[in-house]
Amino acid sequence: MTSLPIPTPHGTFCACYSSRGLAQLHFPAPAPHTSQPQSRETQPWHQLTTRAVLDVLAGRPVKKLPPLDLSQGTPFQQKVWNALRLIPLHQTSSYGEIARSIHHPNSSRAVGQACSANPIPLLIPCHRVLAANRKLGGFSGGLDWKTKLLQIEHAL
DNA sequence: CCCTAGCGGTGCT
DNA sequence: AGCACCGCTAGGG
Numbered sequence A: 001m002t003s004l005p006i007p008t009p010h011g012t013f014c015a016c017y018s019s020r021g022l023a024q025l026h027f028p029a030p031a032p033h034t035s036q037p038q039s040r041e042t043q044p045w046h047q048l049t050t051r052a053v054l055d056v057l058a059g060r061p062v063k064k065l066p067p068l069d070l071s072q073g074t075p076f077q078q079k080v081w082n083a084l085r086l087i088p089l090h091q092t093s094s095y096g097e098i099a100r101s102i103h104h105p106n107s108s109r110a111v112g113q114a115c116s117a118n119p120i121p122l123l124i125p126c127h128r129v130l131a132a133n134r135k136l137g138g139f140s141g142g143l144d145w146k147t148k149l150l151q152i153e154h155a156l
Numbered sequence B: 001c002c003c004t005a006g007c008g009g010t011g012c013t
Numbered sequence C: 001a002g003c004a005c006c007g008c009t010a011g012g013g
Helices: A042-058 A075-084 A095-101 A108-116 A143-152
Strands: A002-008 A011-017 A022-026
Touching (some): A002 A042, A011 A042, A075 A108, A095 A108
Antiparallel strands (some): A011 A022
């Protein structure tokens, strides 16, 4: 797993790559992320990731993503994460709605737990999932980020 | 607003 | 197998 920095106007994110593709994306941390040597394989992936992150932070649609390595998730988590990717820009969903869309209609709470385990926030847009009472719900990266991202997308 | 009961996946023992 | 978490939800004060 090699990790590489992504400088943005909102801080420096950190992307981690396995041999299969992008495996994790981390929000800017107070202490600088440790960077690692760029391998030839990850270089084109990192270019796509960087552009995608900058696009999201600018409220633009993401054109293309690198291959995502979601193999660390359980089957249920992978279903949730793939469902999150179908939420269009400028739209939001709810935990219950996601649960129904993957045919686990009573698993809204488990959906929230799966969202909190999302290894690639921003690009797997868990920030577009709100609670049913149209409250904000939670966010593993901190609720400030969730509101900021939704404002950028004009979805709040 | 608050409280309560019910829900299901996950990770730890 | 049991059990305590949770980014939940619907229903009722």
